[in-house]
Amino acid sequence: MWRDAALVAGRDLRVEARSRVTLQQVGPFALLVLILFAFALDPARQTLERATPGLYWVTVLFSALLALARSAALDEADGVRDALRLSALEPAGVFAGKALAVAAELLALEVVLGIGVIILYGAEPAGIGLLVVTCVSATAAIATTGTLYGALVSGLRVRETLLPLLLLPVLAPVLLGATRAFEAALGGAPAEGWPWCGLLAAFAVLYSVAGAAAYGTLLEGS
């Protein structure tokens, strides 16, 4: 299963590296959202600084939608889905591979956004350990959930509009948990943040299991 996952993840990342859609479109989009938030809210430092964790994660979620739509679209062109079905790769491995590729892209994006909020919003990084663990577990949660829901809507004409409707309410706890954990880390009270990290990790595990179990059914039924 892990060999299959590595194969699929390698393929997705290679396509990404060659097409550069994440680098040239999703990344700039995320930075643009950060700037739009500054326009929408009072650019006086206090408001932005107080809202930084929430704005950061809302931006990650919006950008993740683009990355996930892109990841699902990769399998739709040129009969890739049929090829995957015929390839004897384990469906759980395909799921894990796609989720890993999305997670790698999102982590890179989070680093860029982190630099963005430090420069634009004047955020002072603190509690680095908690920040990193939060990023990793939230990214795992978003990538696994998103890959599963991406498969649910793949091949549909309305997938671009349906994916946010299905995915965002499900990811509400992730937004909540990641934001609280960031607040705790930046506010210098990391002890309050770790339980939220636990929630994020549990969420990621739940959806990894659900996705690995259901992906076969979804591949067949498309």
Next chain:
Amino acid sequence: MTATTSPRTAAGAPQPADGAAAVPAHTGSRTTRILGVLALASSALLVLYGLVISPPDVEMADSVRLMYVHVPSATYLYVGCFFTTFASAMWLWKRTPGWDALAEAGAEVALVFSFITLGTGSLWGRPTWGTYWTWDARLTSTAVLTVLLIGYLALRRLDLDPGARSARVAVLGLLLVPNVIVVNRSVEWWRSLHQGSTLSRIDPTIEGDMLVALMVGFLALGLVFAWLMIHRFRVAWLEQQADRFDLDEALALRRAEAADATTATAATKGTA
């Protein structure tokens, strides 16, 4: 059905089409009619108890009467969600269309009850909390649950191959209750400073006629829930039958055309 001049009966039930006695032409039956009458009668009883007999609350005054509808509908909202998740799991196991229909019925009826819950809740919140909406744990998670149900039904509405659609909505339906639990827990954790459960909060003050009114509310809305579920299930089932019937008919027509075409070609070849 062919254009027929056969008059409808007084009860509104159409006459069965010729030779189609096996497929019911309506969703009512003796049981559901009795159930419907009981639901109406208990709703009338709820109006009587809720609005006339039960006294106004000491703190909440007359707005407490909304609770007799609000609390039961919130309960049946969750019952509907459990039906959907259970039926989705059963579909993934058995792959029979009945479970698919049950999942659809559960989600749709749950959505109706979620609107009732949110509507009565915000009407009650206005005089009690002074605002229609507050970021209370239960309000927030009910709102998220409503969006989850809307999304589920949106995926159901799509024009997909029936088999493919069943598989996708079954996976989505299976995740419904886990999602609800995770959202509930996280939001409650987030808002843990606010207040405890409403039921335990109004529990101490509820007694006598008010308790009876709440129980009547549970009974009346439970009967309404059951009536809606049965009818919605039957409609979904009939829709599936109709789809399959249409498909079979279309296939038969195409086959007949193809057969005609082959005989025609054979005939031309023969004469040539």
